[in-house]
Amino acid sequence: MAANQERTFIAVKPDGVQRGLVGEILKRFEQKGFSLVAMKLKQAPKDLLKQHYIDHKDRPFYNGLVEYMSSGPVVPMVWEGLNVVKTGRVMLGETNPADSKPGTIRGDFGIQVRRNIIHGSDSVESAKKEIALWFTPEELCDYKSCANDWVYE
Numbered sequence: 001m002a003a004n005q006e007r008t009f010i011a012v013k014p015d016g017v018q019r020g021l022v023g024e025i026l027k028r029f030e031q032k033g034f035s036l037v038a039m040k041l042k043q044a045p046k047d048l049l050k051q052h053y054i055d056h057k058d059r060p061f062y063n064g065l066v067e068y069m070s071s072g073p074v075v076p077m078v079w080e081g082l083n084v085v086k087t088g089r090v091m092l093g094e095t096n097p098a099d100s101k102p103g104t105i106r107g108d109f110g111i112q113v114r115r116n117i118i119h120g121s122d123s124v125e126s127a128k129k130e131i132a133l134w135f136t137p138e139e140l141c142d143y144k145s146c147a148n149d150w151v152y153e
Helices: 014-018 022-032 046-052 062-069 084-092 105-109 124-134
Strands: 006-012 035-039 075-081 118-120
Touching: 006 022, 006 084, 006 124, 014 022, 022 035, 022 075, 022 084, 022 105, 046 062, 046 124, 075 084, 084 105, 084 118
Parallel strands: none
Antiparallel strands: 006 075, 006 118, 035 075
């Protein structure tokens, strides 16, 4: 990974997978110029989800969130690029789709907060933790995209 690059964890939630939005989400991140480093389709076990959402364990929605996230397949991904964490969050939109701007993933496809299509890391530190939780080091591809010179100076 280049010195000015960072990685983020993005996961298409069960509603996004069931609605056939994985390709559209991939397209948006690729068109922005980010590089896909890892991706898989996974039926996430509850133990993994409980660890992933551990920061919310005392909140009233925690158990429902774990149940929902384990209700169908998810598509966890790792994306790489300059400011990918911050930019990725902007691309996702607000947690509540009703507050999201058109052109964002949640603004274009989401309706309810509990079915908001996608998860994205909120900081570089959380991205590192989430990536390590969902992927082994061997699953992460380290390469330079041929488009890199057209995206970065």
